[in-house]
Amino acid sequence: MNWYVPSDLEEALLLRETYGEDATVHAGGTFLGILMNQGLIAPAGLLSLGKVAELRNVAVVDGELRLGAMVTHREVERHPQVRAGWPMLPRAFHAVASPRVRTVATIGGVLADADYASDPPAALSALGARAVLRGPRGERTVSIEDLILGYYTTCIEPDELLVEVGVPAAGDAVYRKFTTRSSEDRPCVTVAAAVAPDRRVSVVVGACSERLQRFDDLCAVDAAELRDGGCRAEIAEGYGARIRAISDVRGSAGYRRRVCAVEVRRALEELSP
Amino acid sequence: VTVDPRARGAVRYSVDADMPGELHGALVRSTVAHGVVRSIDVSALHRDVAVLLPEDVADLPPYGCQIADQPVLAGERVRFVGEPVAALAAPTAAAARAAAQAVVVEYEELPAVLDVLEAVGEDAPLLHPNVAVSASDAAYFGIRPVAGTNICHRFRIRHGDVEAGFAEADVVAEATYRTPSAAHAAMEPHTSVARFTDAGRLEVITGTQTPFNVRMELAALFGLDEEDVRVVAPAMGGSFGAKTFMRQEPVVAALARKVGRPVKLVLDRGEEFVTLNRHPSVVQVRLGATGDGDLVAKAVSCWADTGAYADCGPGVAQKMGFAAPGPYRIPNCWVDAHAVYTNAPPNGAFRGYGQMQSIWASERAMDALAAKLDMSPLRLRRRNVIGDGDGYATGETMHDTCFEELLERVAAAVDYEREPRGKGLALMMKGMQTPSRAAIAIEREGDGYVVRCATTEMGQGARRSLALLAAEQLDCAPEQVRVPDPDTDRVPYDTRTTSSRSTYMMGRALVMACQALREDGQRGFGSISNDGGLDPDTGQGVASTHWHQAAAAAWLDVDDETGVLDLHRLHCAVYAGRVVNEPGAALQNEGSMSMGLGTALFEAIDFNEGQVTNANLSDYNLPTAEDVAALTHELVEREGAAVHGLGETALPPVPPAIGNALASHGIELDELPMVPERILEAIDRRGGADATPRDRRAEVPRT
Numbered sequence: 001m002n003w004y005v006p007s008d009l010e011e012a013l014l015l016r017e018t019y020g021e022d023a024t025v026h027a028g029g030t031f032l033g034i035l036m037n038q039g040l041i042a043p044a045g046l047l048s049l050g051k052v053a054e055l056r057n058v059a060v061v062d063g064e065l066r067l068g069a070m071v072t073h074r075e076v077e078r079h080p081q082v083r084a085g086w087p088m089l090p091r092a093f094h095a096v097a098s099p100r101v102r103t104v105a106t107i108g109g110v111l112a113d114a115d116y117a118s119d120p121p122a123a124l125s126a127l128g129a130r131a132v133l134r135g136p137r138g139e140r141t142v143s144i145e146d147l148i149l150g151y152y153t154t155c156i157e158p159d160e161l162l163v164e165v166g167v168p169a170a171g172d173a174v175y176r177k178f179t180t181r182s183s184e185d186r187p188c189v190t191v192a193a194a195v196a197p198d199r200r201v202s203v204v205v206g207a208c209s210e211r212l213q214r215f216d217d218l219c220a221v222d223a224a225e226l227r228d229g230g231c232r233a234e235i236a237e238g239y240g241a242r243i244r245a246i247s248d249v250r251g252s253a254g255y256r257r258r259v260c261a262v263e264v265r266r267a268l269e270e271l272s273p
Numbered sequence: 274v275t276v277d278p279r280a281r282g283a284v285r286y287s288v289d290a291d292m293p294g295e296l297h298g299a300l301v302r303s304t305v306a307h308g309v310v311r312s313i314d315v316s317a318l319h320r321d322v323a324v325l326l327p328e329d330v331a332d333l334p335p336y337g338c339q340i341a342d343q344p345v346l347a348g349e350r351v352r353f354v355g356e357p358v359a360a361l362a363a364p365t366a367a368a369a370r371a372a373a374q375a376v377v378v379e380y381e382e383l384p385a386v387l388d389v390l391e392a393v394g395e396d397a398p399l400l401h402p403n404v405a406v407s408a409s410d411a412a413y414f415g416i417r418p419v420a421g422t423n424i425c426h427r428f429r430i431r432h433g434d435v436e437a438g439f440a441e442a443d444v445v446a447e448a449t450y451r452t453p454s455a456a457h458a459a460m461e462p463h464t465s466v467a468r469f470t471d472a473g474r475l476e477v478i479t480g481t482q483t484p485f486n487v488r489m490e491l492a493a494l495f496g497l498d499e500e501d502v503r504v505v506a507p508a509m510g511g512s513f514g515a516k517t518f519m520r521q522e523p524v525v526a527a528l529a530r531k532v533g534r535p536v537k538l539v540l541d542r543g544e545e546f547v548t549l550n551r552h553p554s555v556v557q558v559r560l561g562a563t564g565d566g567d568l569v570a571k572a573v574s575c576w577a578d579t580g581a582y583a584d585c586g587p588g589v590a591q592k593m594g595f596a597a598p599g600p601y602r603i604p605n606c607w608v609d610a611h612a613v614y615t616n617a618p619p620n621g622a623f624r625g626y627g628q629m630q631s632i633w634a635s636e637r638a639m640d641a642l643a644a645k646l647d648m649s650p651l652r653l654r655r656r657n658v659i660g661d662g663d664g665y666a667t668g669e670t671m672h673d674t675c676f677e678e679l680l681e682r683v684a685a686a687v688d689y690e691r692e693p694r695g696k697g698l699a700l701m702m703k704g705m706q707t708p709s710r711a712a713i714a715i716e717r718e719g720d721g722y723v724v725r726c727a728t729t730e731m732g733q734g735a736r737r738s739l740a741l742l743a744a745e746q747l748d749c750a751p752e753q754v755r756v757p758d759p760d761t762d763r764v765p766y767d768t769r770t771t772s773s774r775s776t777y778m779m780g781r782a783l784v785m786a787c788q789a790l791r792e793d794g795q796r797g798f799g800s801i802s803n804d805g806g807l808d809p810d811t812g813q814g815v816a817s818t819h820w821h822q823a824a825a826a827a828w829l830d831v832d833d834e835t836g837v838l839d840l841h842r843l844h845c846a847v848y849a850g851r852v853v854n855e856p857g858a859a860l861q862n863e864g865s866m867s868m869g870l871g872t873a874l875f876e877a878i879d880f881n882e883g884q885v886t887n888a889n890l891s892d893y894n895l896p897t898a899e900d901v902a903a904l905t906h907e908l909v910e911r912e913g914a915a916v917h918g919l920g921e922t923a924l925p926p927v928p929p930a931i932g933n934a935l936a937s938h939g940i941e942l943d944e945l946p947m948v949p950e951r952i953l954e955a956i957d958r959r960g961g962a963d964a965t966p967r968d969r970r971a972e973v974p975r976t
Binding site (some may be wrong): 034038098145178180182183184185188247251252255258259262263 | 543772834835837869874875879887889891892894896898899900948949950951953
């Protein structure tokens with residue numbers, strides 16, 4: 001197996017362009033390692049981003065949080081600026097697996113893996129985050145919902161790298177992870193709810209099917225209305241009725257829909273007590 | 274400061290063992306649950322890969338510790354998904370595994386049976402037309418196959434007149450309880466390395482709890498004298514019953530014979546899920562009492578799904594059966610326990626050895642009966658709990674009992690009497706291997722001693738306990754006592770390191786050996802046996818010379834909207850008699866309770882047409898540190914009491930204690946694991962006419 005270890009972003013992009021799908025991108029390796037150990041994939045090469053310092057930056061630019069693709073879950077959890085301005089993100093990233101995993105797992109990795117049973121995607125989506133993709137045709141940005149297209153499938157082209165995640169200034173936001181087995185289990189249902197600074201309400205449900213789900217028409221209320229139990233219940237029931245859900249080891253489709261309604265209501269209660 | 278050798282990385286585990294010049298093995302496994310092998314195409318293999326095919330092992334008879342039913346490689350017939358059909362040896366493990374992928378096997382599928390009750394139905398395919406009881410010493414208890422059926426052992430207890438008993442009963446509770454298959458999930462997988470020496474001896478280094486059973490069975494398999502088989506059993510990175518009797522040893526030895534070189538095989542995690550699992554079970558209980566709450570009759574049918582090969586399933590079914598009465602005085606008690614073949618991977622010994630399945634049913638039934646009597650579950654147990662001098666359903670007179678005290682302790686731990694709501698209790702009794710033998714030798718070595726015995730180390734701290742006991746007897750430091758890996762060439766015979774018997778049996782033999790050494794000056798030998806056994810047709814006799822005893826109490830709340838359970842406390846009290854190694858004993862309790870918690874709440878192997886669908890530790894979930902925060906336990910000692918084994922004792926009472934706590938909220942569950950979805954379904958049923966789920970399967974035959 002070929003192991004490519006670029007030392008800067010320019011070299012990384014060049015290697016990506018050269019090898020494309022012949023060199024699977026390796027970030028933290030927590031997910032890739034499982035797939036390889038189980039024999040589900042056998043990459044001809046690996047493109048490791050471990051030495052690309054530019055991808056490890058955390059900065060706030062014009063009120064937007066910029067997280068390099070190689071920023072670890074643990075860094076998101078602990079970074080003072082993230083904690084101060086986007087406190088829901090540390091809570092969502094803290095919900096992932098165990099400290100040993102979070103110390104190496106990256107934000108770019110968890111988005112590019114597009115595993116439906118993950119915590120960060122819904123949280124980032126509810127905050128209106130965008131993923132920055134760079135390749136030979138330049139740079140483009142996509143929303144998190146548009147990034148993840150299906151099971152383990154993203155819109156990232158074989159010559160592109162996910163280099164950064166931008167999160168706009170946030171208002172109040174909550175993240176709820178619902179598990180049915182051990183405390184380190186992957187989620188059965190996740191709900192992220194946020195009130196943006198412009199008072200727009202977002203509710204994003206993850207882990208129920210191959211893509212994130214949000215029903216903005218149900219959330220087209222003034223944030224102040226969320227203080228009303230009837231309004232919250234209406235949104236919650238709407239999500240429960242419309243959500244598409246799969247059955248897996250963590251719960252059946254019917255159970256997920258039922259829990260989804262409960263968890264959306266609880267998220268809104270937490271958001272606006 | 275003494276640092277645990279495990280923490281220092283100083284332990285050489287079974288997987289670390291190598292032999293010079295070894296090749297690495299891999300197995301080609303069946304992809305169908307039941308079928309005929311039409312062809313095995315090995316033409317794609319590289320020439321440095323050696324292959325072992327069914328014709329290479331045609332001279333080897335079927336083996337098995339209780340029923341001689343298992344071939345080294347499936348010949349014409351495969352009976353479960355994952356059954357080895359061919360084996361390969363290559364210079365590296367990776368090359369062997371890659372080669373296994375290149376072998377093409379064609380099957381003609383046959384109808385498979387994947388449910389224990391369907392397997393005893395009239396139309397079920399017969400998996401083993403001729404069931405031959407094994408010559409191994411593990412087949413000691415009168416195995417009763419039922420000819421022309423998939424039942425490979427039937428055990429009965431006939432105590433009193435059960436129908437007359439039910440006629441006396443004012444109240445009868447009746448229900449069917451189920452448990453699924455589960456994985457032992459030891460950190461270290463199954464592993465062996467084997468060679469035939471120039472002198473024709475077979476030498477095997479293997480992770481096993483049963484070195485002498487492996488020696489005996491390998492000798493029989495290869496037509497050798499037992500003295501010409503040497504089994505060395507290094508420390509295991511966990512076992513929990515998974516490494517009892519023969520697992521991968523026969524195929525590794527057969528590969529070594531074929532290639533004329535040592536061969537090592539290490540299974541991967543996925544293979545662990547098709548190697549040996551816990552028996553899924555169906556247990557039907559009928560329990561009757563007078564209006565005052567005196568138990569008068571109990572009838573139990575146990576159905577243990579032993580998978581495609583019996584392994585020790587007959588023994589597990591028998592222990593399920595003789596635990597089924599529970600630690601209560603019941604004048605009329607009939608039990609029918611069965612080990613049944615299906616097309617699942619083999620099921621065998623698993624921490625608790627059938628007691629968990631049996632006690633899940635009988636302790637849930639106690640609370641169902643209490644509800645019908647409108648009596649506190651604590652009072653019902655107090656009124657009927659067995660004590661010293663009472664007769665058990667096997668006819669034996671109980672001695673050294675502690676059930677009443679254990680019950681009171683766990684009830685007090687959750688303040689049960691003040692507020693029983695949200696709380697559940699369970700009692701459990703478990704027999705120890707009876708009859709069995711243990712022997713041990715101890716010799717002077719430098720300024721200390723060396724202990725020679727077959728007790729294996731699997732993380733339970735057996736070596737530490739032996740060193741502590743010897744040091745106490747010989748008035749020296751535990752560090753002066755060396756306990757090397759068991760080696761059948763060098764240690765005296767011992768039945769096996771199972772059944773939580775080692776500290777009790779080997780400990781007493783060691784005391785004798787130390788006394789002999791003090792007299793001799795250089796060396797001492799001690800041996801001990803316990804005698805007894807049951808008539809398999811009546812269940813009368815001595816089930817156990819020594820009962821393992823425990824109680825558990827759970828206190829919890831439930832989220833009525835999601836079915837998620839909030840465990841405030843789970844407490845176990847275990848009768849230890851006398852504690853030898855306090856930290857080791859505490860760890861055994863904690864480990865048993867953690868496994869009990871996983872069993873209760875989320876562990877189950879899932880199958881699709883006989884194939885395991887969650888053969889990894891992400892989809893098969895185990896408890897983690899945060900899950901066990903509410904667990905507490907205590908070891909109950911008594912002045913002058915004997916040492917009691919406690920390796921498994923705290924596991925079985927955990928699921929029914931939690932189930933009974935749910936029942937106190939009106940949430941009735943009859944099947945494990947109690948995942949939130951099942952709890953929510955039970956909440957939906959709550960208070961209805963049918964709060965207890967109806968048996969969803971066919972009416973069960975009674976033999």
